[in-house]
Amino acid sequence: MRAMGPLEELQPVFDPDAVAVIGARRANGPGSFNVVENLDEFGYDGEIYPVNPKADEVLGRTAYDDVREIPDPVDHAVVFLPRHIVPDALRGCGEAGIPVATIVSQGFADAGEEGGAMQTELSAVADDHGIRVVGPNTMGVHDFTTNFTTAFAPIAQRGYDPVGVISQTGLFSMSFPDLRYAKFVDLGNASDIDHVDVLEYYRDHPDIEQVFMHVEGLGPGRGRDLIEVARATVGSGTSVMALKTGQTPLGKSKAESHTGSLIGEDKVFDGAFEQGRIHRVDDYTDAQVVNRALLDLPDMAGTGIGMITHHGAASIMAMDAISEFDMELASISSETATAVQELSPDWLEIDNPVDLGPATVVDAPTAHEVATEAVLADDAVHAMIASIHIADPSPWPIGVWGHIEAFEEIVPKYDKPVIVVPVGTEQGETRARLAAVDNLLVLDDIRQAVRALRTVSLDTTYRGGDR
Amino acid sequence: MKSDVLAEYRDRGIERLNEYEARRLLREYDIPCPDEVLLAYDEGKPGADYLDEFQAAGDPPGFPVYLKVAARDVTSVSDVGGVERVGSVTEFAPAVDRLLDRVTAGQPNGGIQGIIAAEDVSDRARELLLGSTVDPQFGAVVSLGIGGIYVEVYRDVEFRVPPIEPADVRSMLRNLRGRELLAEFRGMPAVDEDAVVDAVLSFARLIEENPEIVEADINPLMARPDGVVAADALVRID
Numbered sequence: 001m002r003a004m005g006p007l008e009e010l011q012p013v014f015d016p017d018a019v020a021v022i023g024a025r026r027a028n029g030p031g032s033f034n035v036v037e038n039l040d041e042f043g044y045d046g047e048i049y050p051v052n053p054k055a056d057e058v059l060g061r062t063a064y065d066d067v068r069e070i071p072d073p074v075d076h077a078v079v080f081l082p083r084h085i086v087p088d089a090l091r092g093c094g095e096a097g098i099p100v101a102t103i104v105s106q107g108f109a110d111a112g113e114e115g116g117a118m119q120t121e122l123s124a125v126a127d128d129h130g131i132r133v134v135g136p137n138t139m140g141v142h143d144f145t146t147n148f149t150t151a152f153a154p155i156a157q158r159g160y161d162p163v164g165v166i167s168q169t170g171l172f173s174m175s176f177p178d179l180r181y182a183k184f185v186d187l188g189n190a191s192d193i194d195h196v197d198v199l200e201y202y203r204d205h206p207d208i209e210q211v212f213m214h215v216e217g218l219g220p221g222r223g224r225d226l227i228e229v230a231r232a233t234v235g236s237g238t239s240v241m242a243l244k245t246g247q248t249p250l251g252k253s254k255a256e257s258h259t260g261s262l263i264g265e266d267k268v269f270d271g272a273f274e275q276g277r278i279h280r281v282d283d284y285t286d287a288q289v290v291n292r293a294l295l296d297l298p299d300m301a302g303t304g305i306g307m308i309t310h311h312g313a314a315s316i317m318a319m320d321a322i323s324e325f326d327m328e329l330a331s332i333s334s335e336t337a338t339a340v341q342e343l344s345p346d347w348l349e350i351d352n353p354v355d356l357g358p359a360t361v362v363d364a365p366t367a368h369e370v371a372t373e374a375v376l377a378d379d380a381v382h383a384m385i386a387s388i389h390i391a392d393p394s395p396w397p398i399g400v401w402g403h404i405e406a407f408e409e410i411v412p413k414y415d416k417p418v419i420v421v422p423v424g425t426e427q428g429e430t431r432a433r434l435a436a437v438d439n440l441l442v443l444d445d446i447r448q449a450v451r452a453l454r455t456v457s458l459d460t461t462y463r464g465g466d467r
Numbered sequence: 468m469k470s471d472v473l474a475e476y477r478d479r480g481i482e483r484l485n486e487y488e489a490r491r492l493l494r495e496y497d498i499p500c501p502d503e504v505l506l507a508y509d510e511g512k513p514g515a516d517y518l519d520e521f522q523a524a525g526d527p528p529g530f531p532v533y534l535k536v537a538a539r540d541v542t543s544v545s546d547v548g549g550v551e552r553v554g555s556v557t558e559f560a561p562a563v564d565r566l567l568d569r570v571t572a573g574q575p576n577g578g579i580q581g582i583i584a585a586e587d588v589s590d591r592a593r594e595l596l597l598g599s600t601v602d603p604q605f606g607a608v609v610s611l612g613i614g615g616i617y618v619e620v621y622r623d624v625e626f627r628v629p630p631i632e633p634a635d636v637r638s639m640l641r642n643l644r645g646r647e648l649l650a651e652f653r654g655m656p657a658v659d660e661d662a663v664v665d666a667v668l669s670f671a672r673l674i675e676e677n678p679e680i681v682e683a684d685i686n687p688l689m690a691r692p693d694g695v696v697a698a699d700a701l702v703r704i705d
Binding site: 217218219222223227267274275 | 608624626639
């Protein structure tokens with residue numbers, strides 16, 4: 001039994017005090033794949049000890065022939081060596097008392113039977129010495145909160161949101177321009193540290209409020225643990241989403257039963273994710289929409305959606321999506337309808353979705369102010385979608401800013417999610433102004449807006465402990 | 468609590484239960500099954516003797532009844548002609564003879580352990596599939612979906628990992644594309660959803676408590692307005 005909690009045990013993975021880079025390159029600059037240089041550029045302020053018997057120094061630091069010669073304590077080793085000498089290097093780490101190693105090297109379980117055997121050997125060494133291993137075959141860790149990285153290629157520094165990523169590839173460290181993670185780990189072959197371990201760490205970490213997981217597969221029997229830990233994570237207030245890709249061969253190919261022949265491992269993940277309160281996302285776009293929706297929008301207390309729009313066609317698209325995603329078109333009160341009806345011609349009967357077209361032509365700012373206030377104040381409305389023109393310059397004589405101000409003033413007053421799907425080929429600064437409003441998210445597609453609200457309402461229920 | 472029925476078959480070295488044996492296991496876990504009697508099979512025994520045995524049984528099911536061979540090594544009994552529906556007592560003996568002729572045509576005793584005479588439970592029934600198999604990543608997994616002979620065509624099945632809660636089962640039903648079959652449908656009242664939930668939870672308990680089950684399948688599970696009944700079952704143990 002391990003005495004430490006996940007937070008303490010995995011701390012050296014993301015936040016080491018001193019790191020040894022075993023196989024540190026002598027060269028630096030573009031194309032040198034120098035981990036020491038990347039650590040410097042990333043702003044890591046712990047101690048860095050290069051290990052390379054062929055070098056005297058690396059980037060101004062003394063290079064050691066062997067990790068056991070480092071005079072001070074080290075709590076994370078990055079192993080960047082040809083595969084056949086990795087087990088020996090790991091033994092050295094064990095003798096030096098280093099608790100965590102990231103093994104960047106490839107050619108283990110990712111490379112056939114011989115590689116698989118070498119990974120088994122490596123795991124045995126790690127077990128003997130009680131070393132927790134990230135990888136092998138990994139980019140390792142990037143942590144914007146601690147400025148620690150094991151990457152051998154430069155990672156652009158930038159701001160971050162309270163998001164933790166668990167990936168089985170380095171790809172997702174770079175492929176999401178809008179998903180600004182705080183902590184990232186590539187599990188590689190996951191010989192030791194796996195999804196469940198890191199999820200426990202993120203669950204307990206105060207800087208993480210949302211987890212994005214990329215899953216190709218889980219270790220034997222780890223599926224149940226994942227469900228259990230994910231439920232606890234969500235129950236403690238941290239949302240979890242997952243992108244599940246690929247198929248693995250079925251364990252029982254000789255199944256006789258209907259069930260056995262049906263079992264598509266992927267479909268099992270659908271059920272398991274639901275049991276774990278994990279939002280399954282389908283692609284990059286989905287992941288980024290869910291990421292922003294869960295970060296930027298307040299809780300949604302039900303499934304009722306109110307909508308204001310300038311276009312009947314947008315209403316129909318929204319209603320299609322509301323059916324598809326099992327949401328509800330809110331039954332707005334007669335007070336809500338009357339408020340907008342007074343600004344509209346008699347021939348237009350106001351209901352939800354609220355057709356604001358005619359009222360907008362007369363007086364856009366008033367129309368948006370009245371409708372936004374009335375719809376958001378309505379108890380049946382748990383969230384609002386606005387499909388509105390934000391063309392800049394505005395087609396209305398009063399100017400574009402008039403109806404944007406209504407959102408700026410009214411939306412933050414209500415604790416309800418609002419998604420604006422802007423219409424207009426030239427959106428200029430208006431879009432950025434809208435995006436800055438609290439409780440408001442700007443998305444480009446009505447179906448995505450409904451999908452996002454579905455996720456927010458589910459997540460609200462999940463975090464409240466229900467389904 | 469592990470199953471006593473399963474222990475009995477394991478002790479006898481049986482790895483694959485026939486339909487009658489599988490239903491003994493299901494009954495042990497309170498999963499409703501049709502009234503049935505198992506008639507002893509003997510090579511050359513005439514149909515009339517089976518009828519005598521049927522009528523001598525304590526409380527034989529009323530007509531119509533289904534006759535089915537109980538044969539552990541036959542995956543699909545209906546594929547080898549091992550099923551007859553019998554509407555009245557006069558049809559019974561000839562139906563047994565026909566059925567045995569077909570099943571034993573190619574192989575002397577057809578691997579038969581007996582003949583099941585079971586109550587017809589198809590009244591107002593919608594056919595569901597309730598099953599379990601072992602997934603390498605999740606272990607034993609329970610499946611629930613639209614059953615019957617077209618299972619592999621429609622593939623309308625949901626999976627969950629035990630332990631399973633009532634909310635999981637209701638969500639499985641909600642997620643089925645064919646969920647409208649379970650509601651009021653062609654003049655039939657909606658199926659008893661609570662009975663489906665109970666059956667799935669009992670089945671999940673059976674699977675959890677007996678990890679030696681590598682594969683189990685109730686197809687069809689007859690879901691009716693007045694409950695559910697396991698009309699056919701298969702269990703394989705390791």
